[in-house]
Amino acid sequence: MNAISKFLLLLCFFYTSQLVAATATVSITDFQFTPTIVTINIGDTVKWTNNGGAPHTTTSTAAGEAWDKTLFSGNVFSRVFTKEGSYTYRCNFHPSMTAKVVVRSVEQTRINTGKILIPTVVPITLNLVGKNANLAYLGSYIVNAQAGCANCHSCPTYKLGNNPYLGQPKKFNPASYLAGGVNVSGGGVTAVSANLTPDATGKPAGLTLLAFKNLLRTGKDPDVPAALLPVMPWPIYGAMSDHDLDAIYEYLRAIPKATTPAVHCAQPGQ
Numbered sequence: 378m379n380a381i382s383k384f385l386l387l388l389c390f391f392y393t394s395q396l397v398a399a400t401a402t403v404s405i406t407d408f409q410f411t412p413t414i415v416t417i418n419i420g421d422t423v424k425w426t427n428n429g430g431a432p433h434t435t436t437s438t439a440a441g442e443a444w445d446k447t448l449f450s451g452n453v454f455s456r457v458f459t460k461e462g463s464y465t466y467r468c469n470f471h472p473s474m475t476a477k478v479v480v481r482s483v484e485q486t487r488i489n490t491g492k493i494l495i496p497t498v499v500p501i502t503l504n505l506v507g508k509n510a511n512l513a514y515l516g517s518y519i520v521n522a523q524a525g526c527a528n529c530h531s532c533p534t535y536k537l538g539n540n541p542y543l544g545q546p547k548k549f550n551p552a553s554y555l556a557g558g559v560n561v562s563g564g565g566v567t568a569v570s571a572n573l574t575p576d577a578t579g580k581p582a583g584l585t586l587l588a589f590k591n592l593l594r595t596g597k598d599p600d601v602p603a604a605l606l607p608v609m610p611w612p613i614y615g616a617m618s619d620h621d622l623d624a625i626y627e628y629l630r631a632i633p634k635a636t637t638p639a640v641h642c643a644q645p646g647q
């Protein structure tokens with residue numbers, strides 16, 4: 378394995394082991410930046426290391442995202458990127474040394490982050506046949522990094538040995554992921570979370586897209602139209618855009634079907 382493939386492997390490792398904020402590394406040798414293009418998410422860091430003998434600079438004059446740092450042999454420089462764009466930079470001492478940092482858009486960052494979450498944090502395989510993959514990845518980001526659906530809808534939420542509340546590296550329990558069975562009763566309300574995985578016809582929780590969106594917007598379960606869902610944070614989720622609710626539904630269509638555990642969990646987030 379040559380140095381570049383080792384480096385790329387390392388880069389892949391950084392991408393899959395870090396979640397929201399990752400670090401991409403660029404090696405400076407005499408006389409090139411490697412790799413010449415790094416593509417990162419908004420909020421990620423790029424770290425340059427001068428592994429050559431001669432001094433070099435990493436310099437960009439891009440409007441709003443300019444930087445200029447001289448690096449002697451062995452020196453390191455890190456910079457966080459917060460704005461979408463394509464930033465060409467060079468070495469001031471050796472202007473033929475040029476390279477590029479590409480920062481994904483907000484939407485692409487969310488899609489990419491949702492994709493990275495699987496299988497690192499959500500150890501499942503998505504069935505993307507006949508689905509919009511990017512929409513499902515966005516749904517993964519919303520479900521797993523924002524909305525906390527698994528805290529209430531997975532029993533137990535975390536895999537044995539992977540419970541973040543015990544200081545362990547976080548991983549959801551794949552066996553009954555989003556299959557319900559968490560008892561969230563309290564304050565005079567009795568409620569056990571529902572199975573959100575696809576039914577025999579592929580519909581998440583047995584709901585059509587229209588019924589699903591209506592439920593998250595109004596708290597009304599089509600099976601029990603007279604009552605409002607207790608505990609479920611539908612008053613919060615109902616404020617999401619149509620696009621985000623579509624994304625959640627597409628993701629839930631793609632997750633594996635699972636059965637609700639016979640013995641319910643006593644509380645969320647176990």
Ligand code: HEC
Nearest residue numbers: 524525526529561568569570571582598606607608609610
């Ligand atoms: C605080 C706990 C909690 C969270 C977080 C939560 N839910 Fe729920 N959810 C419940 C409970 C409890 C029920 C069942 C209520 C009942 O039937 O009485 C439920 C029911 C549902 C139902 C109705 C299913 C059916 O067949 O009737 C859907 C759909 C649903 N949740 C989707 C979601 C999604 C999607 C998320 C994340 C975006 C989420 N829930 C997050 C507690 C929660």
